[in-house]
Amino acid sequence: MAHRPAESVALSVLELLAAEAPIAQLDTLVEEAFRGCESAQDLESIRRLRQLGLSIHAQSRRRQQREAGLAALVDTARDLAMPYDLDGLLKVITRRARLLLNVDMSYISFPDDEEGYIYVRTSDGHTSMLSVGLRLPDDSGLGSNVLANPGPFWTPDYLADERIEHHPELDEVVRAEGLHAIMGVPLSHRTTPFGVLYVADRNVRYFTIDEIALMTSLGDLGGVAIEKARLLGQSTAAVSALELQSLRTEAGLQQTRRITEVHQELLELALSGGDVHALIREAGRQLGLELRLYATDGTVLSFTGELPELSETTATATAMDTHAARRPVRLPDGLWAAPVTAGASNLGTLVVRPSSDRGEYAEQICRLVAQAVAVPLLLDSSRAATAVGHVRDELLDELLASPQRPPQQLALRSRRLGIDLSTPHVLVIARPECEAQGKAATWANLYAHRMSGLKRVHNGRAVLLLPGTDPGAAARSVLEELAPLLGNPVTVSAAGPVTDPTSVFHGYQEALRCLDAMTSLGAVGKAASARELGFLGVLLADNHDVEGFIDSTIGPVLDYDQQRFTELARTLYAYFETGNSPTYAAQRLHVHTNTVARRLERISELLGPNWQKPDRAFEIQLALKLSRIRRLLLDRAADEAPDNDS
Template identity: 50%
Template structure:
């Protein structure tokens, strides 16, 4: 018995020795088998087996602690590795590589929400063998990644494709099958409560993940979340810094360009103020701009030029110089043949234009240089001729102001002032009033000054309207021309009225009053944005006129019919009366005239040939009827006047 107990004690010591030496678990069965072969039985054998079980339990705990310690060490190493600054993609690669090594898994990856769509994208795969991942998109509401982010907790499955505790999707399942994966563990990749994605590890065999493995992976995800957030902020900061750097470089370049332009402007002004002539200045422009240059006056005359302009462009340039005044702003505008023109102003007074053959497109630097060159040219023209031109413009405005005064100045004085400006007030002129809609008064006035000077007329502003006195006899045509040019320039409606002609200084005020009443009537009738004269408005114009000229109204409306009757002894006028008296019925008119209806029809056709085919329209018909009545009244008055002048004849009668 003593021998058996010694064998049992030896087996126990052997087990303790294996435990102390951290021997493998497979060797713990050998001392028990040896004791059994040496005859240990009964309670002694059960004691040895119990010691073996306790030793294996202690061994397992030690092994688990070693694994946990190794995992913590790996986490510390990972944290140290992630402490250095990395890009977002490099950070994700470190996380997935460490996760795969930490659990001894086959594949690891990170899923992150896509920025522009409701999907998840795979990032930084480690250990994969297929290329399906390059095009796979994970739906936001299916797959293990969606479940992990929805629950904000770790989830795992021992066999992904057969697990129906979460929703499946074709894309992820196809990729899992292509990779041959079974066990998959997913943990949230987050920073505090902010989810950044999910970290996944997977095996190509069925596997049950232990609590320690899940805890270690979650700790790795926490560390990775901090590093990922920092990497994202770092990339955003770098992008912001790159943007700021680009802005700083652009600002430096713009500042350098502004300094160059300022230096150029200063040099050009010094050249002008130093007393240079136009030819010297234009040569300097050509050298700086590298193109042919023409300096033109307000009337299109060439003041100076440098270089050779293309054939056929000089006429266009001089014409553009005459028309440049309405632009109202010293901005380059492109003419035909790649020639750029810049209007030259001093205040609102137009002096001329600077034209440069610089091609179909201007760089920003060239446009800026051209504007400064135009400024220097404007200063030069003003010094040479501008002060006299500005004074002349003021004299013109003051002359028209005096003509519009109710207490008119002596006629001889007005005519003398007009002759000094090259204007003959004994010649026919028309009065035109323009009223722009919605402002733009300054630009319109600038245009009016240039237009009046081009037409050798006068311009002023009166009660907020632009008033023009222009040579001519057709007030309606002048009003249409003004409306067309001014509305095209301003890009908004302009209402224009006209009256005249007038050929006497004292008649200008009457012409203005007629045109003003015509303008007010047009606006009251809803004709905003149109043009008309008192003559164009028919019987309304007759009422608006300062002098009720019924003779002119009759002649302009039915004068051709009256002349035809007088020359051919026909009855067209009487036919018109009958036609209107019977309500516009040719049949009833024929009965009243005691003629055949065909005769009335032929007479009406002849009337259409004489006064226009639209005389039966309501507006024209009203004017024709009014003219017929005025004609009858005129005839009656004339007959009475003739009778009063021949008393003898009256006694005979």
């Protein structure tokens, strides 16, 4: 082959570079020039020409790749600008990343800071274990490096790279997928990363600077697009919520207009003479309700629909709750109850099953129907018992007042109301140990009506004047009924019986003192009467029936001494004074010990075998002392009396 000078070879190299010929043609040209060259200087020149040619060719190829990458990136940006939901956008980003770098797979992960792991949100390419939803530890792997120092991080061979904090679970996933080269770039909103975009290849691969820059740009574009999609999703959700709220508001307004119209129709019906039954039927028909109206005494006045009747206990508790709250209250099984009132007057209780479960609607319905029903109840003369109830309450106030009106006037007023105070009555005071005055007042009204008695609520205590002769039994009955209804302890005291108007005041005072004594004794939440307090009954009783207490305690012993001229009472007194010692008692009485023993046996026959029990012995000692003091006072009075014969 003829020798070609270096200048000719250079010209040929430039022609090949200008024509963007394959690198193989450049190598062929240089090899031919080497074979025909004999000068060392020409060889060096050709060698330099080859290096320059290769460098220019590489730069041209890199520039072409960069231009292609930038074009693809622009196309990607245009694609990302389209409206997507978040899942659709993530799929576009992963697909574009895989195609841009010509890798086997790509995926996106988001961290869950609360749970302490990262999870794969979407992936693209042929995968086996890296499926959507896979959870991986957040403190290891390539992604932790990306999030800790926001920026691109890559490795040519993941499992062999010691820069990465490896985790067995994550390594197993990489090994199962057969991955080697992995690169991750942050997905950021402004400067805060919120996820990682990965590309991975199943070959050992060294990513170029251009590829890293391309992925970084794609990560930036993806972060902006994801944030925009999130904001768009939030805005769409907010708009949908506003539309739904608008529809609900409009429906609520229409419903309110309908309720108002029905309320006006019900009031017109009531004012035009319609009775309770007509109102209940019309309200049920117009509003699709099931209703049941209860009187103040718990009886059913009217109903419509298949609403079940409440038991007496449930009806009483419902009336207490609603009238104490002064508003409709929710009951079990989808029921509502509303107080039927006119001012301070309790006219009854309305139980409703609304057609809607919405609380505001149900409460409004109950309130408006109760208002309409209150009109005929207030106007109907058959419901005049409400006014009578006020008069009966005023009568009890007068009976408990001090000073009292003349007994004849009180007796006359009570007879006019159908109350005969000459028959035995008992006074009962119930004190709830909680803030439940409203409920106690409602219950007292129902209980007094049911028991044909009188009631008064004062200072948080319910005062009842009830027919009966056993105050203790009356107190226990009140406790057993009221405490479960309130769900709190109730202290109940009682006194009586009383058989005339003037004694009602004294019985009330006795019951008050009994209540104070129970509080002092720590008997809160219990029921008792002054009579049941034993010797405390003597101290609390207004008439201080000392003689009755003595007779009921040691009467058989005193009667035995009087009839047989014995000294059982004196022996009993000495026995207690000497510490229950028969020997010392015999010495004090100057009799033989056997005599004392026989007298104690006789006392046991008269008082019963349990007379030496502590409680019984205490009452016997008190009765002995009272008997001795009473006898001394009577004897002194007899000695000081003037002699009629002188």
